[in-house]
Amino acid sequence: MLHTRLCDLFGIDYPVLNAPMGGGDAPAQLAAAVSEAGGLGLIGGTTMGGAEWLVAQIRLARDLTDRPFGVGFISHLPNAAELMAVALREGVRIVAHSFADPSPFVEAAHDVGAIVLCQVRTVDDARRAASAGVDVVTAQGTEAGGHTGLVSTFPLLPAVVDAVAPVPVVAAGGIADGRGIAAALMLGAEGVWLGTRFLATHECGTSxxxxxxxxxxxxxxxxxxxxxxxxxxxxxxxxxxxxxxxxxxxxxxxxxxxxxxxxxxxxxxxxxxxxxxxxxxxxxxxxxxAASFVTGIESAADVVRDLVADAADVLTARPATVLRNP
Ligand SMILES: Cc1cc2nc3c(=O)[nH]c(=O)nc-3n(C[C@H](O)[C@H](O)[C@H](O)COP(=O)(O)O)c2cc1C
Structure with a gap:
């Protein structure tokens, strides 16, 4: 079974997160399904619906699951602090920031005991996030769907792991099957955060x-x-x-x-x-x-289950084939 420090930090079974895709693409239904399946669901908190939409989504997620879930924000937008305050007031205790220096958000979240993640695209930004006191850094490679930077996951991830140690790092960008998860863990990640793989799920908010x-x-x-x-x-x-x-x-x-x-x-x-x-x-x-690995529309629970089982298989079987005795 896959288990890392992040499972204990978040109170989840498997270190698999859905990306907090904005615009309604990662609604309560997706986050709740991922959490129910043992991962960590993240609602994409930035939409045209503002605070009112977010409150309704948080309450809906809570109706759908008793497990931990979080909310992520597009944090260079002017309403990021307001939306985070709304989420914290609603009792959310895991928040994720992206596309901005997380410093203005960390204290308010920590004051109520919330865990803060920050998604970054460069080693410098990873260092800045760690110095700001975030609890988890997500290293996002350019393979990612949606908005992203220029460095690929393979070189970015271990560089970020080294730069922010001992802060745990989550890998994002181009991961969509058990092999990708196993590779990310080998590169030092303690979890994975997937967007594209969850796009073709029944619970995703896209058309x-x-x-x-x-x-x-x-x-x-x-x-x-x-x-x-x-x-x-x-x-x-x-x-x-x-x-x-x-x-x-x-x-x-x-x-x-x-x-x-x-x-x-x-x-x-x-x-x-x-x-x-x-x-x-x-x-x-x-x-x-990672669209190459999305071959049908399925439930988010099935996706989490397959990812976890495949990753465990790869992590078990590969060493035996690679480290063969002479
Ligand atoms: C449709 C879509 C919407 C996204 N919206 C957001 C967002 O609102 N905030 C954010 O931090 N990242 C967003 N992302 C990026 C994801 O957080 C994540 O880095 C990415 O999906 C990981 O790579 P993958 O798509 O290869 O799994 C989005 C990605 C997609 C595909």
Whole structure:
């Protein structure tokens, strides 16, 4: 059975976390299902619904599971502190920050006994997070779906482990099966945080068309781009771009970023409201290189169960084949 320090810290069975995917992609149903299956569910706390949505989601998750779960935030946005305060007031005791210096958030969380995670994309940011006093650092490689940096998980993860020791590190980006989990643990991670693998689950908040596109895609189909962020007029911190499945919108606008920046407000509003048939071709279908391993729509509980069983198999079987006696 997989067991690391993080299981004891969070009070969970397996060190497998779902990524707190914003915009409603990681709602209460997903977080609760992952927690019920023995992992740690994280609600993506940043959505257009603000505090009211978040309160309803936390209460729903609590109706669905008695196990620990947390909430994650897109922390460079101005409402991050307010949303974290709402989560803490609702009794959430695990919070995750990303895309910002976590310093402004740590004290308020620790004051009520909450555990703070911070997702980073560089070794410098990992050091900054550890100095700020976070309890767990998540090292996110560029293979990740959604917004991410430029360094791959394989070199980033052990460098972050070394830089922040003894703070435990969770690996994110490109992990979607037992082999990936085993590799992350070998590189020094004490847990894994998966987004793309959970996109095609019944509990994920994305549309059916989105899920089907992730299932049909492979890692070769993804692109790291700023085009979608420019289109909706939402800037991200320096060094952060979004990984999505290449589509008609990317084909049309690639290398024409400056032109896209001149879009009128009405045009942006019109773009934001595109849905239905046009969603997959025109909007951002955020997904990572691990799309290659997403081959069907299943329940989040099945995903957690398979991941844990496969990782245990790999960790048991591989040494026997690699360390064969002469
Ligand atoms: C659809 C989607 C939405 C995401 N939204 C967020 C978010 O709101 N906040 C965040 O910290 N990370 C977000 N991420 C990134 C994840 O936290 C995580 O780093 C990533 O999914 C890990 O890589 P993987 O997709 O290969 O599993 C998102 C990822 C995806 C695929």
């Amino acid at each position: 059916d068309a989105y899920k089907e596109r992730v299932v049909s895609a492979t890692g070769d189909d993804t692109v790291l781009t700023d085009l979608f962020d420019i289109a909706v007029g939402m800037p991200w911190p320096e060094g952060v771009s979004g990984r999505a499945i290449r589509n008609r919108f990317v084909e049309r606008w690639e290398s024409r970023e400056d032109e896209l920046r001149t879009w009128a407000i009405e045009h942006r509003d019109q773009y934001r409201s595109l849905g239905g048939d046009t969603e997959v071709a025109e909007r951002a279908i955020w997904a990572g290189e």
